Each structure stands twice: as structure tokens, then as C-alpha cells.
Amino acid sequence: MNFSFPSTVSLWETLEIALEGPSDGNPFLDVQVSARFQFGNRRLDIKGFYDGGGVFRIRFLADRQGTWDFQISSNVPPIDGLSGQVSVTAPQKDRHGPVRVSKQFHFAHEDSTPYLPVGTTCYVWTHQSNALQKKTLETLKGSAFNKLRMCVFPKHYDYNTNEPTLFPFEGSLEDGWDFQKPNPEFFRHLEIQISALKGIGVEADLILFHPYDRWGFSKMDAAADDFYLRYLTARLAAFPNLWWSLCNEYDLMEAKATPDWERFAKIILENDPWDHLRSIHNCREFYDHTKSWITHCSIQRQDVYKTSELTAEWRERWHKPVVIDECAYEGNINWGWGNISGEEMTRRFWEGAVRGGYVGHGETYLNSREELWWSKGGELVGSSPPRIAFLRRILEEGPQGGIDPISMGPAYWDLPVGGVVDKFYLFYFGQSQPSYRVIDVPTTGHYRVEILDTWNMTVTPMPGLFSGKLKVELPARQFMAVRATLAETIL
Amino acid sequence: MNFSFPSTVSLWETLEIALEGPSDGNPFLDVQVSARFQFGNRRLDIKGFYDGGGVFRIRFLADRQGTWDFQISSNVPPIDGLSGQVSVTAPQKDRHGPVRVSKQFHFAHEDSTPYLPVGTTCYVWTHQSNALQKKTLETLKGSAFNKLRMCVFPKHYDYNTNEPTLFPFEGSLEDGWDFQKPNPEFFRHLEIQISALKGIGVEADLILFHPYDRWGFSKMDAAADDFYLRYLTARLAAFPNLWWSLCNEYDLMEAKATPDWERFAKIILENDPWDHLRSIHNCREFYDHTKSWITHCSIQRQDVYKTSELTAEWRERWHKPVVIDECAYEGNINWGWGNISGEEMTRRFWEGAVRGGYVGHGETYLNSREELWWSKGGELVGSSPPRIAFLRRILEEGPQGGIDPISMGPAYWDLPVGGVVDKFYLFYFGQSQPSYRVIDVPTTGHYRVEILDTWNMTVTPMPGLFSGKLKVELPARQFMAVRATLAETIL
Numbered sequence A, B: 001m002n003f004s005f006p007s008t009v010s011l012w013e014t015l016e017i018a019l020e021g022p023s024d025g026n027p028f029l030d031v032q033v034s035a036r037f038q039f040g041n042r043r044l045d046i047k048g049f050y051d052g053g054g055v056f057r058i059r060f061l062a063d064r065q066g067t068w069d070f071q072i073s074s075n076v077p078p079i080d081g082l083s084g085q086v087s088v089t090a091p092q093k094d095r096h097g098p099v100r101v102s103k104q105f106h107f108a109h110e111d112s113t114p115y116l117p118v119g120t121t122c123y124v125w126t127h128q129s130n131a132l133q134k135k136t137l138e139t140l141k142g143s144a145f146n147k148l149r150m151c152v153f154p155k156h157y158d159y160n161t162n163e164p165t166l167f168p169f170e171g172s173l174e175d176g177w178d179f180q181k182p183n184p185e186f187f188r189h190l191e192i193q194i195s196a197l198k199g200i201g202v203e204a205d206l207i208l209f210h211p212y213d214r215w216g217f218s219k220m221d222a223a224a225d226d227f228y229l230r231y232l233t234a235r236l237a238a239f240p241n242l243w244w245s246l247c248n249e250y251d252l253m254e255a256k257a258t259p260d261w262e263r264f265a266k267i268i269l270e271n272d273p274w275d276h277l278r279s280i281h282n283c284r285e286f287y288d289h290t291k292s293w294i295t296h297c298s299i300q301r302q303d304v305y306k307t308s309e310l311t312a313e314w315r316e317r318w319h320k321p322v323v324i325d326e327c328a329y330e331g332n333i334n335w336g337w338g339n340i341s342g343e344e345m346t347r348r349f350w351e352g353a354v355r356g357g358y359v360g361h362g363e364t365y366l367n368s369r370e371e372l373w374w375s376k377g378g379e380l381v382g383s384s385p386p387r388i389a390f391l392r393r394i395l396e397e398g399p400q401g402g403i404d405p406i407s408m409g410p411a412y413w414d415l416p417v418g419g420v421v422d423k424f425y426l427f428y429f430g431q432s433q434p435s436y437r438v439i440d441v442p443t444t445g446h447y448r449v450e451i452l453d454t455w456n457m458t459v460t461p462m463p464g465l466f467s468g469k470l471k472v473e474l475p476a477r478q479f480m481a482v483r484a485t486l487a488e489t490i491l
Helices: A130-141 A184-199 A222-236 A258-271 A308-318 A342-353 A384-397 B130-141 B184-199 B222-236 B258-271 B308-318 B342-353 B384-397
Strands: A008-010 A014-020 A033-039 A042-050 A055-061 A066-074 A083-089 A099-102 A106-109 A119-121 A147-151 A169-172 A176-182 A203-209 A242-247 A297-300 A322-326 A417-420 A424-428 A436-441 A445-453 A458-461 A468-473 A480-489 B008-010 B014-020 B033-039 B042-050 B055-061 B066-074 B083-089 B099-102 B106-109 B119-121 B147-151 B169-172 B176-182 B203-209 B242-247 B297-300 B322-326 B417-420 B424-428 B436-441 B445-453 B458-461 B468-473 B480-489
Touching: A014 A066, A033 A055, A042 A222, A055 A066, A055 A222, A119 A322, A130 A184, A176 A184, A176 A222, A184 A203, A184 A222, A203 A222, A222 A258, A242 A258, A297 A308, A308 A322, A308 A342, A322 A342, A342 A384, A342 A424, A424 A436, A436 A445, A436 A480, A445 A468, B014 B066, B033 B055, B042 B222, B055 B066, B055 B222, B119 B322, B130 B184, B176 B184, B176 B222, B184 B203, B184 B222, B203 B222, B222 B258, B242 B258, B297 B308, B308 B322, B308 B342, B322 B342, B342 B384, B342 B424, B424 B436, B436 B445, B436 B480, B445 B468
Parallel strands: A008 A083, A119 A147, A147 A203, A203 A242, A297 A322, B008 B083, B119 B147, B147 B203, B203 B242, B297 B322
Antiparallel strands: A014 A055, A033 A042, A033 A066, A042 A055, A066 A083, A099 A106, A169 A176, A417 A424, A424 A480, A436 A468, A445 A458, A445 A480, B014 B055, B033 B042, B033 B066, B042 B055, B066 B083, B099 B106, B169 B176, B417 B424, B424 B480, B436 B468, B445 B458, B445 B480
């Protein structure tokens, strides 16, 4: 009987135990396998899963360096009681562990390395041709994006009529699906791509359900839903770069109601001992983001005109990180959610950033192949991505751990300011095109002041250091910002 | 004793009776003079005023053709009982009488000629040099603007530090003002300029009070306020092109409260038998526009980002015409209310227009002379005025009597439509940049369909006539609109 696992693994890398077991009957249903991992007083109970061909797997994500012991439980006698030991070594370069909420409104990896989400969206990129998937990964690698919204299930919608290569269950649309028989090949492919994202520094914000469906995956019964979620979590919970997004546009899921989402959340909590980030995304009505299982707000804007300008209000309302995953997409399709300009997309990113939130990107430029980035991936052709990269650079050069909105008083009614009080200030002028503005920096320090052109991506220092009120000459163009960084404290 | 008046006057032109009277004491206070004009059963009681140099005047605006009789009353015996007869002839070319509310949300002159307000703002243009005032009138004459917001009192504010040539009262800032002694020269000058506006087809939206003051006119006591209003209305109520705007930013007038505004409205109602349009303009809080004396809502936007997009909601709220007199100004000054782009100004005009409202313009581009159009008049240098002229043309080519928002159902959540059902439709894409859109025109008619580029000011017809659903190919640029006009009804 095969029972194998690596004897060493680096911190925050997935370790996999393979076990040979019965393949008769329906092993997905009939066989239970799990492992208890122990490290000192720390104990993790992990479910395994059937991967086809008589092979069962248990995946573990080490979160402490040192020697871990494990013992396997199963209803299959030869497997039950197997045990082993794994040595967890120092993390590989650029591995920082799963992303967590940090400082209430922000994010950091488990080792405290700040994580500034700069998201984009390719809903069903893993359901496209291999060539297109390869292109998507190349595009992402060359971009500033470090989070990707993507669905488990294939998508049926405008510009999305092609059939996927792989389905998550045995069966077919014509003959029906056997929801008790997942298709391991489907899930292995998904995992390969989630790992590929990890390799290029991208978090997979995985959408577990969505309403754009012609195959029936949005209308499974409760037993099938729960079985799917238990299987998926057993397979994926040990991936370090994974976020759970329960649904895209949950309120369009006709066959589901609040008790369903709450039950799904419970299943994920029970089956993900690593406590990956969890969210649920609206179309019209926000979900109740005060629910304790929701780690951060995954928002679609509710208003056609005002989107990320509302970030600070949402922070106040839910006391959680605000991630505006859909502020509309840069593109030229027929619908208003998919035809904003690159300027407007960039503006929405900045409006959100200076209010202490994180705006997400998507692109919907029509081409003859109907390969729209927002759904299928491929190439980015819009004008916002380089500007979003510029914003990422500015934020990364700023205080570690993110910026928060700063209330500067009534004179700033038209000028949002974000930063860290007494250290760092970003003043964002947005659509305004002033030729000058008097701004305030604290009198307790000398500040370096730079003029940022967020569209032309330039940083122009003002000579000298400043304290208190200063007049900033501006080029009377839209999309300007000013950055003030503490150079020295006045003693 | 001089007692003179023209024996004929054309309809809707101001007739003036001059009377010689006492000049000793304070004739402004001591002498009452009024006239009762009669035409059949129609009777108008009109107050006169002292114009200095022993001359009293009574102004009458004929609103019926034919012979009117009048009789004068006064507490000065030689004047009391004087009478006369005036023949009112057909109106001059392009004279249509005062503007009234029409069809609940729109405007028309008294002879039912539609009036589409296309307003701009030069708050204190009459307080500038003669050369600049001349320039302002020339600029207006060459523009599409047909309404001007302007103040009686001079203004003290950023870029407004120059002293006016004339003051409304005897006295000085140093020695104090005698609020019981208006300065006739001041008011004669104001009247000359209101008449000059009439000559170029511009309605004077006259602002009676405002808070930007270093002379004390915003802080007169109740007796002085009332005296001023009675004097002003006696002088101006017979001007055909006059609108009363009680205040600019009433809520910034520290020395006034609601009972004051209500009293002022009562004085105007009592002293303006012609019932000119009346409004009051907010800074932050809207006035209660349900008050019966308010003929239309004069709105300053309350939100930095959303302005004229709220027009339909405001119509629903107040059931009166919505005139967004301040949606911010095109310009480049320091404050957000004065530094929007020409594109954004034009967009706000269109967003308001397709929702059945009327947006106003102002311009605040800084120059070395500190001659900003918004306050002093002069020249227009912005990019929105020609586009506003294009909008005016489109509206004038549309249905007489204005357009209303048209509810097209949920598929139009992102695409506002205005017009007249079954006749005329304007679809406005605003910031969206679609490459195509399927739109609906009624199946009960054949429609001419044209693509409007509201920025480049072009009208491109689509060949043929259309009925029901049609796909419109668009250039994937912002600021496009589609116009559909009924060509023939399907029988």
C-alpha cells in the first residue's frame, strides 16, 4: 500500500500526503480520511479527499517551523492509524504566508509583511484554452496586480458562450450531473493554476458560486452544495494564496437565501483550519458584512456615479477592510458596468486608496475573439493598468501597513486626504483641476512635498522642506495628487 | 409741476410715469405715491418710488393690449388724484413677456413661447469698470446664455477685493450708511444693465441678498431690509426680464433666519403685481422649496461628486422646476466648486437636461487681472460654453415645452433618457464609452435616429427609420448621446 509524503517542507508551503485506498463504490462518499497534525500544543485537524484512481490525499500548510507529527484517521482500516513526522524548514524567498486582516482595515501576510491588494478580475480564465490561460499568466506576471477574482464554475453570459473543457462533476448537461462524483481532473487543473498564481505573487480570490450558469451549478440542492464545499475545502484550504469568496453577486442567486450562505460559511470555517480570508460579493444589496465570518467587505458599487468615494463611509459602517472588487470595468461594451474610461478607472482607484480602501480592476474591451479580460483573461489593452501600477508604487513607498483617511476639517470638503497622521499625507484632487492649492502639513515636522501626476505617472518634488501651511502650484489638470512625507521631526 | 408719461407703450414693455414732488426731508420715507391701473375688470396697484432730485416714478408693465386708465394716490396733495390713460399696443418683435413656470417643471414666457433657461453667473458684474461691463454684455450677446445670476449688492471674497464705484445707500463704510436713503444713481445703473440684458435676450436672475460682504449690507436690521426690498421692488417689478432670487447661499447669512426670508417673500409678493419668478439658493442645506412663494428650485449641489444626476429626485421631491444654478464652475481655482473641467461642466448640463432639469454655468479661470467670469464677467475662456450652446440647440430642436425624464425600465439603470413619450428621446451616455448599445424606441412609430457627440458637437444620422429595438454603433468615446425623433406614426 502506498503511503507517501515529503519528510521536509518549507514554512507556508503545501505538504501533501498520498494514500492508497479503495476505488470501488463511490470513494468520494464512502471513504473518510483525515489527519491530526501536532506541533507542541498546536493541533490541526485536516480533512482529506479522494483524488481518483484509488488515491486519497491530505494537504497540510505548515505555519510553524520545526517538527510536526501527524496521525491519520479513516474508516478504512489499513489507512486508519498511519502516522509520520514532517520537518518544517524556513520559508522560501518571497513566501510570507496567507494574507490576514491587519490593523482593522488593511492586510498583511502571516509573517507581518504588508499586503496591499491590487486586484483584477478574470472570472473564468481557467475554463479557457491552454494558450489563453498561459497568456493570462504572462499578462499578470507583467502587471501590478496581486489578487485575482476567479470562479470555480464555468460562466454563461454575454461574450461567454464557449463550453469549458473540464466540468467539476461526472456527467453532462444532457444526461445530468452526478454531484456526488467530483471530477478530480477539473480540480487538479484549478489547483495547478492557483499554484501558478502563487508563483507570480498573486492571491487567488476564489469565487465558490455565481449566478451566470447554463449547466445547473448555481441550482444544486443543499446536499450537493455542501458536498461540493467540503470537497473543495479539503482540496484547497492548504493553499497559501487562497481567499474564499462565497459568491459573486449572491443576490442574483435565485435558488439561494441567507441561511444557505450562512451554512456555507460554517462549512468553510469547519474545514479551513488556516482561516483564509472570507467574503461575499453583492450585485445590488450588500450582504450583512457585520457577520463574524466575513473578514473583509467585497463590494460592488451600488451607484452608477459614486463608487469608491464612499469608501470611508463603508469602513465606518462595517469596521472591516473595504475591497471594492467591482467599481465597474474599463472597457467599451454596451453596459455601464463595463464601459468606463481608463481615466475614470484610475480615478476610482485613487479615490478609494486615499480613503483607506482597496479598489479592484477589470477590463471589458470588446475584440473579435470575444476574449474580454474580465472573464477570460488574455491581454490587457486598457490605459488604467500602468496607472494602477503607479498607485501601487506610491502606496508601497508610503507607510507600511496602509493608509487611512485623515480628517482635515471643513476646508477639505473637496479634497480627500489619506495617510498616517504626523508621518505621511496623500492629497488627491481627482476630477478637479486647480492651478494651486494651499494645503496643511503638521507644524511638528519638516515635510518633503511632491506633486504626483497620477495619469502621466510623474513625481515632481517641490524644493525644500515644509511645515504648516504651504501653497502648492499645480498644472490645472485633472488627476493630480500631492504627497507629503515627514523628513524630520521638529524638536 | 411735472407729470409725464408716454401715451402708448407696447405690450410687456415698462411704462414709466414721472412726477415732480417734494425734495425736502427724506422723500424716500415721507412721500407715498402709488397708482391704480385698470383695464376692464383687471386692476393693478403699483407702488412708486423716489428717484432723487424731486422726481418720483411709477413703473407699469402692461400685460394686456388696449387702453388702460390709471389714477395716482399720494400723501402729497398736488400729486394725489392725478390720472391718465395709456394705449398698450402689440408687442415688439422678440418680446414675449415675463417668464412663468409651464407644465410644472418647465418655463415659458407669458405669451406661451417656450423658455429654456441656459444660465450663467456673473455675481457682481455691474460693480466693475464700465469697460468690463461692456465686455460682459458683448460676451453674453455672443453666447448661448439666456439667464444671468447677478447680485444687487457688491461682493467681498477671494478675487473680489476691489471697491465698487457706486453704493446702494448714502454714506460710507467709515461713516456708516443711511439705510433710509437709497442712492438713486446706484439703482439707475443697475436698471440700465438689466435693460441691456433684456436687449440681448437674457433674463436677470437678481440676487437680493448674499453673505460675501465687508460693507454691512448682509447685516442690516429688519427695518432696513424691508425698506430696501420695498424700494427695490418698486423700482424693478415692472421689468419684464426680472427674476427674484432672495439670496445666494441663504444658509451662510448669519444675521438672517427663516422668518426673515418668509417676510421678504411676503414683501415681494405684495409689491410685485406681475408675479415674477421667485427662488432662494442654498449653500449646504436646501431651503424648503415646498413653500408656495417659491416658483422653482434654485439649487446648489450638495455632493462633491453627484450633482445633476439627482435632478429627477429633486423634481419628485418638490414638484417644481429644478434649476441647478451651481453645479460647480468650470475653472482652475483652488476650491472644488471652482475647478471642474469643461468636459465635466458639459456632462453636468446633459445629465440635468435628460432628467428634465436646467443646469447653470459659471467660469472661474484665474487670470492676472483677477477678472473671473463667475463674479466680475468679462470674457469666457472655458471649453464648455460652445458645448452648452450645442445642448441648447438640441433642446430647442426638440419638443416645445421641454423634456422630462423617461423611465425605460431596469435595463436602463446606466443610461438616462429624457424626452416626450412616443415623440422624442434623448439617450445620454455621459462618462460611459460604449462601442454599441441596443436601445428601444416605441413600436408605434418610425423614428429618425441620430448619434450626437456632445463634446465634438456633431450630429450623425443613422440611415433609415427605426422602430422597436435597434443597435446603435457608437465610437467608444465618452459624452455621446442618441436622439430619436418620431418621423411617422405607424397606423
